[in-house]
Amino acid sequence: MMPVIRLQHAVFDPVAECAKLELGDAGAVASFTGLVRGEGGLVALELEHYPAMTEEALKRIAADAAGRWALAGLTIVHRVGRMAPGERIVFVGAASRHRGDAINAMHFVIDWLKTDAPFWKREEFADGHSAWVEAREGDAVQREKWSDRTKKGCRGAAPLSGK
């Protein structure tokens, strides 16, 4: 199983991503899509990243997931740059013979993406002000839960998000 990892400015279509995962005849496909929320007068989200590192970080997270669960397919698509409310930011899809494996792998990847990939979000509002999104402590807590659940392939590094 070779994970599909894409980092891109362009909008993407989760349909196409899911369709590829479904074609593998694994039987169970779980996916997560994160979108830009338009609340509080938000007009744009800017996603900055560390180009030399980002793809490697995503590959590592994908490899960790593949080491923990029996996967037939794993896809991560993450956008960078400027995006509008309602647009998709990130897609994680996992295929497996077992629904639990597909769902847990997807959940693991999105949790680790939040804490272990070099992305930073800046929000721009209608009144002209903008602000960098603060890391949420809950993300580090959520990420740590995975070290209790399965040992195999756990990297055990300190979370990069949170306080």
Place this chain on the structure above:
Amino acid sequence: MMPVIRLQHAVFDPVAECAKLELGDAGAVASFTGLVRGEGGLVALELEHYPAMTEEALKRIAADAAGRWALAGLTIVHRVGRMAPGERIVFVGAASRHRGDAINAMHFVIDWLKTDAPFWKREEFADGHSAWVEAREGDAVQREKWSDRTKKGCRGAAPLSGK
């Protein structure tokens, strides 16, 4: 939040289902799609159900999920009747402001669907024989995990699948 529940013979398109969940501006959409696997010479899957009960069972599972997690949307589509390898059997999608809520609600619904909704699968093979799918003990075990995690809204009934 009014769950969308559909029971149908016709094939369905998870794209359309996800699109509706994404439109809610909740930010996080998790989905699960179960498909007919074509392995072992399987040529068709027949899904029998208990028409007078099925929709009510799905509504109850959806209401339980909505009572446990903060959801902006919840969709269950389940097919009945005869279907071919590669076709989708079931779709569960959940939208929330919080990725954990969306993912856990989706996971809960598919686990409970496996044990608490009156569906029975029969597999037909290329050599002409057919067999009813046996309930897996693991499904009952998986379903029971949810009673440990959150108390709110737990029905606590005995699993209908498993031994």
Place this chain on the structure above:
Amino acid sequence: MAIDLLYFAWIREAIGCDGETVDPPDNVTTAAELIDWLSARGDGYADAFADKGRIRVAIDQEFAGLEKPLAGAREVALFPPVTGG
């Protein structure tokens, strides 16, 4: 009192019909007793209900345990463990 019975999956196949209306004697007060009474009706029934551990029940469209009193039930469904999703 008359009860509408519904059979699903291999129980339906073993019995050879998807349902029937029956009027069991007064000493049939639970689903388990109903199953025993039905089993005496012939081979198909006996085959269908040979292993009570593999039978699940819904009384008036609510899942129930085998020992639950029928207590005036109008519709009783008998089926194997569910395998949907």
Place this chain on the structure above:
Amino acid sequence: MAIDLLYFAWIREAIGCDGETVDPPDNVTTAAELIDWLSARGDGYADAFADKGRIRVAIDQEFAGLEKPLAGAREVALFPPVTGG
């Protein structure tokens, strides 16, 4: 030895550039010491690094703790806690 520095998010904005090449003195042996040394260079740096608890580091494109020795590192990135996904 020359080190390529990279700044991201509000650290980049506070300092006013997205990176530079520096040649810190020999007594700068860890990321934390590098941050202290940079902070003495002016207001933008001092602002960016005022709270070391909010700084994360990657050394040669590997995430690292602030106390990790630089030990011949070629590229050091300084950034706030990540907020992707």
